[in-house]
Amino acid sequence: MAKRAATNNSSDSTLSVARRGEIVVGVYEAVQSCFAHWETLPGFDFEAVFKAYLVEAFEAPDRLGFDLATMRLIASLKNGHTAFADDWLWREHGAPIGLAVRHDAAGWCVTKSAYEDIAPGAQIVRIGGQPIDAFASKLLAFVSGSSIREQRNRLFSRPFLFPQSFEIVMEDGTTRWIERGTELPPGPAETDGRWLEDGQRYLLTIPSFAQPRFEADAIELLRSLTDTVHLVIDVRGNAGGNTPEALVSALMPTRYRFWTYETPCSDGLARARGEPPRMIVSEADWVEPAEEAFKGKLTILIDGGTFSAAEDFVAPFKDNKRAEIVGEPTGGSSGQPYLRDLEDGMRLWVGAKRQMFPDRSPFEGVGIEPDIFKNWPPTEEPGKVPV
Incomplete structure (x- = not known):
């Protein structure tokens, strides 16, 4: 079958019945064959929820309504690595709020x-004359997340769920009218290193693992340190990207392991019998240390914004107690998502890998607990807090 040509027409606010049919079939097949997190949804009847979605998706008056219906369906799966996105939605309705907000x-x-x-x-x-909890509760149904904490912390990064303009009221009684369209100032764009105490404590801030350079730069900075240094690595607000296995290896003088995980597997005969996909479990393997690994004291700073591949980075140090973990529990969602290109700028991610700690204790929706709890003040940005 010839692939549909992507459209860049920003005025394309409608979807034909045939096009909607293509999308909903793709969504159903991807979720049924790849979703690895059914055990967190006891009593959840996906077939019934999907039937209700079909009515909403086909009756939606425009593309916006269709997108929101699809987002509601996917959010009902309660998984941070399962999501629906549409470039058109961001282009036409994604004017930024100008605020980052955590709960x-x-x-x-x-x-x-x-x-x-x-x-x-x-x-x-x-917000808009309502208590913020009441306002937010209506919107969280459209926000994917493995926990209510994750959904709340993602809410303000979904501006298309908010009115174009609205009033906010602060705790001290002051008010502010927000007209969407103001960008937030950019955050740290590069891996950075600096001395907290000359020759003794060194702070390495890694804002992301989305590009290989973040990990490569961290390793390069690490090579300049001796084993007498107390290294502090800040991955607060690091939303992940690619698992930094080389960086973990460079910091591990003892053997280590990542996750135990499970993923669904099915075959034609099982499907013919009406059997659900079986779960295949892969136990965490021990990795032997590299001789040249950094052997100095290590502290890792985390928060609720430490997510996905950044949690992959933290997990081995928590498991083998190589580092002291300081901060707040991490976001609690990782694993390889299956990406389904629905064309015309629409994409679906389905969490196809359910990770857990090597002892089988749960991680998804829970996160990595710090050894020392510290509630970071919102005025302290990643890279600014010496410990």
Whole structure:
């Protein structure tokens, strides 16, 4: 079959019945064959939920309604590596809010702001005349995540769920009218190293593993250190990318292991019998250390924004106790997603690998617990906090 040519027409706000049919069939097949996280959904009837989705998807008046229906379906699977995206949605309805906001025990806290009159640390209590919890609860149904914490922390990065303009009220009673379209200031773009104490403690900040250079630069900086140095690695806010196996090896003077995981597997005969995919388990393998690995004292800083491949980085150090882990529990979602290109700028990711700690204790939706808990103030950005 010839592949559909992608369209860049930003005014393409409608989808034909035939096109909707192609997409929903692709979504169904990908989820049924690849999704590895059914055990976290006891009593969940995907067939019934999918039938309700079909009605909503075909009755949606436009592409926006169709996208939101599909996002609601995928979010119902409660997995941080299972998501639907549409370039058109971001292009037409994705004007930024200008705020980064996290949710914790204290409430909804601004961590980054593009506005001079809203400082990091401000608490938002109302949006659009509603208590923020009531406002958010209506939108979280469209946000994928392996936990309610992850969904809440992702909410403000989904601007198309918000009105084009709205009023926010702070805890101190001040108000601010938000007109979407203001970009947040950029965060750290490169791996960075600096001395906290000359010759004694060194801070290595790794903002991402999305590009090979982040890991390569970290290894290069690491090579300049002797084993007498106390190395502090900051992966707070690192949302992952590619698992940095070479960096882990460069820091491990003792043997280590990553995850035990399981993934679904099926065949034609099993499907003919109506049998669900069976789960294949792969136990965590021990990896022998490299002789030239860094042997000095190691501390790793984490938070709820430490996610995916960044959690792959932290996990071996937690398992073999090579490093002291400081901060807040990590995001709690990793594993290889299956990517389904639905064409026309639409993509579906399905979490096809369910990871757990080597002792089989759960990781998904839980995260990696620190050895020393520290609730990072929102005014302290990654790379700014010596320990």
